[in-house]
Amino acid sequence: MTGPRWEPRRLSAVAVELPPGVTPAGTRGRILLAGLQLFAEYGFHGTSIRDLATAVGINSATLYAHYPAKEHVLAELVLLGHEELHRRLQQALVEAPPGPAAQLAALVRAQVGAHADFPLLALVANAELHALSPERAAPALALREQSRQLGLRVLRLGADRGEFRVADPVLAATAIGSMGMQVAHWFGPDQPYTRDQVADAYADFALQLVGADPVQKG
Amino acid sequence: MTGPRWEPRRLSAVAVELPPGVTPAGTRGRILLAGLQLFAEYGFHGTSIRDLATAVGINSATLYAHYPAKEHVLAELVLLGHEELHRRLQQALVEAPPGPAAQLAALVRAQVGAHADFPLLALVANAELHALSPERAAPALALREQSRQLGLRVLRLGADRGEFRVADPVLAATAIGSMGMQVAHWFGPDQPYTRDQVADAYADFALQLVGADPVQKG
DNA sequence: AGCTGCCAACCAATCGATTGATTGGTCAGT
DNA sequence: ACTGACCAATCAATCGATTGGTTGGCAGCT
Structure with a gap:
C-alpha cells in the first residue's frame, strides 16, 4: 500500500525507539526504526517496501543498499x-x-x-x-x-x-x-x-x- | 503468494472448525473455514484471494459471489x-x-x-x-x-x-x-x-x- | 589550493510477477 | 425458463526487486 490505510490505532502513542546501543548508525538505523513503527502498526505483509522507504525519506531502491530483502x-x-x-x-x-x-x-x-x-x-x-x-x-x-x-x-x-x-x-x-x-x-x-x-x-x-x-x- | 511459503508451523495440529451452528451453509461456509486456516497461519495480508480460493477448491472470482471483498x-x-x-x-x-x-x-x-x-x-x-x-x-x-x-x-x-x-x-x-x-x-x-x-x-x-x-x- | 580516487548514499526508471477485483458467460438443477 | 453456483479471461494497480547511474563529501597527494 502506498499510504497508511487509516490512522494508526494499534500503538499510536508509543515512542518509536530501540534499546540503547543496538541501533545501527546512519540510514540503516533509520530503516530499522521505520520498520519498527510500520510493522508494529500494519504488520509485515501490510507494509510495502515503498511504505518503508517513504517513512525513511528515501527511494525504495536505496533500501536494497542496506538490506538484501524486506x-x-x-x-x-x-x-x-x-x-x-x-x-x-x-x-x-x-x-x-x-x-x-x-x-x-x-x-x-x-x-x-x-x-x-x-x-x-x-x-x-x-x-x-x-x-x-x-x-x-x-x-x-x-x-x-x-x-x-x-x-x-x-x-x-x-x-x-x-x-x-x-x-x-x-x-x-x-x-x-x-x-x-x-x-x-x-x-x-x-x-x-x-x-x-x-x-x-x-x-x-x-x-x-x-x-x-x-x-x-x- | 500463490502457494504456501513453507509448511505450517503456527497451528499445524489444530482442527479447522467453527463453533456449532455458526458456520454458513454451502460454499460460504467453506470459504470461512479456509479463511480461518489461512489467516491463522499466514495472516490476512499474507493470504491472497487466490490462496483462499485454491484452499476452498474454487476460482478466485467465485469468492465475490459470496463475499463483497476479502x-x-x-x-x-x-x-x-x-x-x-x-x-x-x-x-x-x-x-x-x-x-x-x-x-x-x-x-x-x-x-x-x-x-x-x-x-x-x-x-x-x-x-x-x-x-x-x-x-x-x-x-x-x-x-x-x-x-x-x-x-x-x-x-x-x-x-x-x-x-x-x-x-x-x-x-x-x-x-x-x-x-x-x-x-x-x-x-x-x-x-x-x-x-x-x-x-x-x-x-x-x-x-x-x-x-x-x-x-x-x- | 587544486586535483584525484574513492565510497556510502541516493534515485529515476523499470523488471516480471502478483495483487484485489470485475466481466461475460457456462452449466446443472428445478 | 429461471436461478444459484461457478469459472476463464482479464483489468488496473501494486508488489518486491533490480538496473545503471548520480551525488556530495572526505582522505591523500602534489
Whole structure:
C-alpha cells in the first residue's frame, strides 16, 4: 500500500525507539526504526517496501543498499527484541537476591519492564515472527526457548523447595509469561500507570499465582 | 503468494472448525473455514484471494459471489470469535454459583475453554483484528470491551467484599485476561493437557492471583 | 589550493510477477 | 425458463526487486 490505510490505532502513542546501543548508525538505523513503527502498526505483509522507504525519506531502491530483502529488516528487529528480553532476564537473575521468590519477582519485573520500555519492539518480535521464513525465525525461537527455561527453572526450584505451591510448574510458567507478554499490547504513556507500577504489580501477581509469600521490592 | 511459503508451523495440529451452528451453509461456509486456516497461519495480508480460493477448491472470482471483498471474510471471522467468547462468558456467569470467587473461576474457565476449543478462531479474532478497517473492527472491539467489563465487575465485587486481596482490579483483570488469551497460541491436541485441565489450572491461577480461597470445581 | 580516487548514499526508471477485483458467460438443477 | 453456483479471461494497480547511474563529501597527494 502506498499510504497508511487509516490512522494508526494499534500503538499510536508509543515512542518509536530501540534499546540503547543496538541501533545501527546512519540510514540503516533509520530503516530499522521505520520498520519498527510500520510493522508494529500494519504488520509485515501490510507494509510495502515503498511504505518503508517513504517513512525513511528515501527511494525504495536505496533500501536494497542496506538490506538484501524486506524480510531481513523484520528478521533483525525480531532478533533484537528477543535478545533484549533474554539479556534483561539474565541480568535480572544475576542481580536478584537469592531464593526462588525473589528470582521469580525479578524475572517478571524484567519481562514486564522490557515490554513496557519497548512495546513496539516486543510486539513486532512476537506478533510478526510468523512472517519470517523458518531459517530466519530459528535464532529468535531458540532465544525464546532459553528465556522460557529461565523461568521454568526458577519455578521448579521454588516448587521443589516447597516455597511455591504450584501443581504444574510448566503451566504456571506459561501463564506468568503470558501475562507479561501481553503488556506490549496495551501499555503506553497514555496509561495511568508507570512502567515500574505495572512491573511491581505483575511481580506480585506472579508470586500470588504460585502461592509464595510476598517479598520486598528491590 | 500463490502457494504456501513453507509448511505450517503456527497451528499445524489444530482442527479447522467453527463453533456449532455458526458456520454458513454451502460454499460460504467453506470459504470461512479456509479463511480461518489461512489467516491463522499466514495472516490476512499474507493470504491472497487466490490462496483462499485454491484452499476452498474454487476460482478466485467465485469468492465475490459470496463475499463483497476479502476483508469481509476476515470481518466475519473476527466477529464470530468475539461473539463466541462473549456468549460463553455470559453463560458462565449465569450458571456459576453465587459469589465472586466462583464467578471469577467460571469466567476464566470459559475464556480458556473458548480459546482451547477454537484456537484458530481466537487467534484470528485477536491477532488479525488490526487488519480490519475501523468501521469493520468496531463491532468486535465493542464486544471485547463488554467482555472485559464482565471480568472487571466480578473483580471489583470480590475486592469490595474483601474476598479478593487485590490492590488494583483493573491491572488484575488485564493480567488474568492476558493469561487466557495466550492459550490460543500454544494449546493443541499435541499438548499433554486436556482443555479442562488447562481451564481448571488457569482458574486456580486466577483465584490465587487475586488472593482468594480456592473453590470447588463445577 | 587544486586535483584525484574513492565510497556510502541516493534515485529515476523499470523488471516480471502478483495483487484485489470485475466481466461475460457456462452449466446443472428445478 | 429461471436461478444459484461457478469459472476463464482479464483489468488496473501494486508488489518486491533490480538496473545503471548520480551525488556530495572526505582522505591523500602534489
